[in-house]
Amino acid sequence: KLRVAMITSESGLGDRSFNDMMVEGMKRAEKDFDAEYVVVQPRAVSEFQSAIARAAAQGFDIIVGSSFDMIKPMQEVAKAFPDQKFGLVDVGPDPLGPNIVSTVTKDWEGSFLVGWIAAKTTKTGKIGFVGGKDIPIIHRFFVGYYYGAKMANPATEVFESYSGTFTDPAAGKEYTLALINQGSDINFAVAGATSAGVIDAAKETKTFAIGVDSNQNYMAPGNVLTSMVKRVDNQAYDMVKSVSDGTFKGGEVKYYGLAEDGVAAAMDDNNKGLIADAVLADVDTLKAKILSGEIVVPNYFDLTPGQKEMGTPPMATPPSVANAK
Amino acid sequence: MSETPLDVVSISGVVKRFGDFTAIHDASLTVRRGEVHAIVGENGAGKSTLMNILYGLLPRDAGTIELFGRPVTFSGPAEAIAAGVGMVHQHFKLAPSFTVADNIILGSEPLAGYGRIDRARAERDTAAISRRFGLDLDPRAVVGALPVGLRQRVEILKTLYREAQILILDEPTAVLTPQETRELFATMRTLAESGHSIVFITHKLREVLAVSNRISVMRQGRIVATLDNEGVTAQEIAGLMVGRSVLLRVKKAKAEARDEVLLKVDGLEARGERGEAAVDGLSFAVRSGEIVGLAGVQGNGQDELVECIAGLRRPVAGSVEICGTKAVADPRRNRAAGLAYVPADRGGVGLSLASGIWENLTVGHIEEFGRGPFLAIKAARARAAELIRRFDVRGATLDKPAGSLSGGNQQKVQIARELTRDARLVIAEQPSQGVDIGAIESIHRTLVEMRDAGRAVFVVSADLDEIFSLSDRILVIYRGRIVADLVASETDPETVGRYMGGLEEAPPAAAASVSEAADHVH
Amino acid sequence: MDADLAFSAIRISTPLIFAAMGGLLTYQAGMLNIALDGFMIVAAFAAIAIAYATGSLTIAVAGGVACAVVMAGLLALFNLRFRAHIFIAGVAVTFLAYGLTALLLRGILGEEGVFSSNTIPNFPPIAIPFIKDIPVLGRVLSGHTLLVYVAYLCVPVVAWSLYRTRWGLRVRVVGEAEDAALAAGIRVERIKVQTMLLSGVFCGLAGAYLSLGYVSLFANKMTNERGLIALAAIFFAKGRPYPTALVALLFGTATALSVRLPQMTGAAPQLLQLIPYVVTVLALIVVGLRNARGRNRHGAWKFDVT
Amino acid sequence: MSTEALDAAPSFPLAGLVKPLVQPLVAVAIAVLVGGLLVLALGENPIEVYSILVHGSLVGWPNFLVTLQMMSPLLFTGLAVAISFRAGLWNIGAEGQMIMGALAAGIVGYAVDLPTALHIPLALIAAFAGGLAWALLPALLRVWLNLNELVVCLMLNPIALLLSGYVSTHLLKAPGPTNKLPDIADTAALPTFSLYSQVNAGFVIGLVLCLVFAVVNGGTKKGFEWKIMGLNPRFAYYGGIRVPLQAVLVMMLSGGIAGLGGAEQVLGEYRAFYDNFSPGYGFDGIAVAMLANFHPVGVVLAAFLFGALNGGSAVLQMMTGLSKYLVQVLQFIIVLILAAQFSWAFLGSRRKAPPAHAAPAAPKEE
């Protein structure tokens, strides 16, 4: 039997984000490859290395982690255990080591799409964004969303706010209601469990929320416009698969973008009819342009201050971009 | 024990242990209907403990208690109250921020539906019983603002309000002025005549003889004798209590006051807790080699005055000099200047009840033990053990919390700590409060010795007996001012009493009624 | 905008007021109850689980309250019977509650971290006749859900019980002078247990409001230390009901403000989120200065114990 | 409510060393039993769970070192809380003080260029100062305005978190996907000893601090004064102890120690200041301190217990797939039961609590 250890980031399970999604992938892999997995949830970044090292000492077939903060600890341990296979999900483009595979999720592309949809759908011309903490990963979603909206309609106003927590749905609701009060009628929630409050607010005010990571359309059918799904589960699944079928190649960096179905705007019965058919049709052309490279969606991490990657007419730089680096 | 129906309380063979310490060995006692029954005994003899057992505050380990002929076992004061027992503890059990009426009705509140308190009725009832027993009180006054004497009335009214037949008064007179004491005794007699029984604990033998019908003497957890109050003398009772003869009044040589002023208070003004002018332009001096007594009814500014001297309160105007050094609002500095201070509030200020006895004895002497930052704990404990022996603190071990000592013994701990300080000025507030006669003797002797050694001693007391037995000079404080400065040997309690009451500004002309009442006590 | 701010301040303060009313009763009875969060989280969980199972809000709220009361009973048991220090027992109960709800969330509802469902009914907003037609006030006061009004009504009720009833008198005396209460034949332990259980009731309402009224879902640790804020309000106001509610409202208003400022100021979110805490500290200092003036000049030296 | 109440239920376990050991053992046994039932209810084998927990925290160097790593921050926060509570000061702001200490250490760690022999001490001093500064405000407000330090600390914890978040997100952020300051220079790093664990020289510092304070509490004049002050500040003041000054001093020491805990994290474990790095060490510190009955040696024991449980938790998750919350629940069942005074109720005479004489009713501000 294949033994897999999954190390979560410090926010742990229940984040409704990559930790939970990875578990989904693990569950599928467990069935498909006769594997078994365990989840280790360190409480702090400082506990990553000991968790990875002790897992390595236990001889799992592959140790899968997530979070940028796990890069260094994993590299340390990987050096000491050259025969152990490691995988790290959703990190940067640099190869991490001869026995580590890593992935990059182009969530900015997906965010771009939903931003575009939102700007096309809004009745007020104002859309919002509720982030969890004020951290770069979340900014990456915002920047994609922002440019998508501005590309669709440069006149769209995009509100940006951060609730400061990933675990307080009530705060999420409060922030969302404040945005709605300013006229925003579509709000993109990128805030872990706090997102649930964003969706709740949409339900209560009959506006739209946009879910993130997993398909959250079901949480309030009719009020979740779409979800920007980020298939971290596929990434974890593929890692286990590569070990199972012997294709594991250390040092590899795999991309999961629109092209790879790594990100998408989720469409299902729950949001049927919420998005105009014309918009849906445009989405497909937009996607094609991104795939062909005609449109390059900016990745927050590649931006330099004040940079205007795209779009005409020149557009204001959102504060989080201005403050970057 | 006698089976006469007269016996309302009959305690027999009661035993009480605290851990492996036996506080009460086989005590037996009867109380008759309509009598005032005094209980006397040394500190730690078990008086309070025995009464706490009767009141249901402590469980007993053996023995029986009968009330009105029926055996009872109380699991709490609620049951004792229901059975007609009321107790006034010496440390009043009152809630200071509540009104008189609230305190009195507490536990058996009159209701007005929906669990609401019927405040109007509470106040009416309070006023009514206070009138009936001649204990005047404003039902709406806040207890914390009342002088001690009135607080005691509240306590007594509390028991009367519940229609207690048996009243236990634990050292009720320790903090009262002579006038208040007289009033209390009058109340006690009235109550006894109306059929109540009163158990009265005290250390003042004169009071015992003045007010009680029968007297029980307790020694080391036993009732060693119960006497009728006829033809007994204070000396005899004292002998029974202590097991040796005691001096009821300390002999002392005449003061040789020197000219060195060790305490000088000049134009002092201070405000009280509620911002009122408590000390109002007050000046006096205490010289080395004399004992000056400050007499006054509680609440006339003595507390604030002493706090200013000790550095616990900041004066508004005026100055205090201790041994030639200007005092400041910092006890540490004043102590360093040569002050030793025995406060009246021993639970709040003078002791840490939760700390061990050796720790209580070491505070204020910390610098004497060990060099540099280190504390020589062995030496400190050794000295503490020495003091416990020297001052005869009963029931003390080094690590026992000070709060587990009997009241009088707590006082001894304070005294031991303060009087062994190398200080030229000693301030003692109510030094013999709650202390048994044997111990009073030794405390007084110590104070006199300090005087003879050339220190200045300033005694603040509401107890004129104490004032007279100690002082060379007597100051009387009234409404924040010194109204009299008398030589002790040339005046008498009545005179001082009148000054205390503010009845007198100039030298006195005897007021018949007051001196008559005074005779009754002294 | 202003009406919206006030409306939202009322909503944000609601759980704080519930929790503060609960904590205030134990405070008045002389117990430092630090487990408010623990009671709340248990109630939040139970309420949502029961609402999901039964579809009845009434049963759900009652069930949430009942579970919070059980936690309160646990704390009372350990503090009063087994004589564990209230502070550590409170800390332990709180973390126990966090852990337990997280475990049960997976065990019972099969979810990790967050649970929500569309079958859970919502509290409808209540339009108050007459008041709703008053120009600004109407928009602020009308249109909240039931539990919000309950919370604010609790304040006079608590004040009334504390200051007008026999029980309230006893509670306050137990807190101020336990020995006096004991000597008056009051069963001190019983009073303490009662206040603790009532604390559970109020925190239960707070929790149920959080998961069923405020939002309609449960998330691990979703109380987000609101209990501690409530505790601070209680200490700030020394346990008096109206001032305590006022402090909670002050905090809620500052929070509502900080939620609305980002669009106007563009300031960093961390700095905006500081506002409620800083405002509270400043208010504390202002009150402290006012009390200290005069007292320091002539008063006896003071070093109050909590 | 009162400091006296701290003593109303005397003899917390783990405090003294020999005699009180019986009671904790009884309590642990009960806790283990209760926890076992819980595990059973979750459908797992309790014996297996316990043996994994013990094995995963104590057996073998890697596991043991992880336990030491987990207990390191708690040595500091536990000690910080212990000395302040013992002196009657409710410093529940160790979390904020630790964060500020960490921030200071993080800044000095990267912004200053010095040889190791100077850099580490300087960073430690900065951390101490950072924590101290954060404790100073509640202390001064307490002494000057008689404001309850508990409220102030409750407010200052989130303020510290948000302020440090602002600094590490907007002012001094290191490039990259994480909100943190730039990595500290190697000259400021506290050495670690193993691949398996981030336990570092900071652990030794914490241990030494605990021992130092055991001596301070038990054998010095200051320690004696603090204890008296904690039980009755009026008495202490009357007796010539400069209570306001000592209160500020104790709070500053307490905050400084918590700040050093931040340095241990930043210089030893993280090697940079990370936003939001603490999973609640400050609050764990309260539990540790109270379990230890405010005795520094007890703090070491209690921190070890916590460290072992958290260290074993990871292994338990690896071996059984049980959730970390199970260990959390077990952990606080143990705390709850350790804090209780069972043995007296069951073994001793069944007398009720003595009339609370040693603990006068909680004084409240009027």
Ligand SMILES: Nc1ncnc2c1ncn2[C@@H]1O[C@H](COP(=O)(O)OP(=O)(O)OP(=O)(O)O)[C@@H](O)[C@H]1O
């Ligand atoms: N709770 C307790 N724990 C331990 N010892 C106690 C306790 N209560 C009383 N004692 C001891 O029992 C003895 C009797 O105390 P008690 O208070 O009854 O004396 P008392 O006769 O009232 O003395 P005093 O005249 O000083 O008030 C004392 O030695 C006292 O130390």
Ligand SMILES: Nc1ncnc2c1ncn2[C@@H]1O[C@H](COP(=O)(O)OP(=O)(O)OP(=O)(O)O)[C@@H](O)[C@H]1O
């Ligand atoms: N820690 C303790 N726990 C329980 N009871 C105590 C404790 N410490 C002391 N006691 C006892 O409780 C009783 C208190 O009685 P009370 O308040 O009437 O004081 P008292 O002894 O009469 O003092 P005083 O001599 O000042 O009148 C004392 O006998 C005392 O020994």
Ligand SMILES: [Mg+2]
């Ligand atoms: Mg007594």
Ligand SMILES: [Mg+2]
């Ligand atoms: Mg006595």
